Amino acid sequence: MLRIRIHEDGNVCRLELAGRLEGPWVAETENAWRVSLRPDRKIEVDLRQLTGVDNAGRDLLAAIHRAGACLIVEGVWLTALIGDITSQHSCEGAMVQSSSKRLPRRSTSRQQESSK
Secondary structure (H helix, E strand, O other), X not given: OEEEEEEEEOOEEEEXXXXXXXXXXXXXXXXXXXXXXXXXXEEEEEEEEEEEEOHHHHHHHHHHHHOOOEEEEOOHHHHHHHHHHHHXXXXXXXXXXXXXXXXXXXXXXXXXXOOO
């Protein structure tokens, strides 16, 4: 199951995907993306709520990236997946945006006991 939400704001169109990008949902996502394409419009694809991607979904994300869309990711799994896709398919103008929030660093100092 996949939910596709389309948010339009002026010259920016954001596709928000939630669920699994696989099977018949890959074609639905491709249709939503292609309908949103315009020469004067920036496309953003928010992938932060994806829970799975099959090979066809991977290929579609690579094509979307090559076409210049900004992919928004969060988390280790998605960051690694999209990093792999984008390193194999470089293109000018497209970017991957990580929305991960930085956590404050914990102190690494430890008290050491001396045994004398």
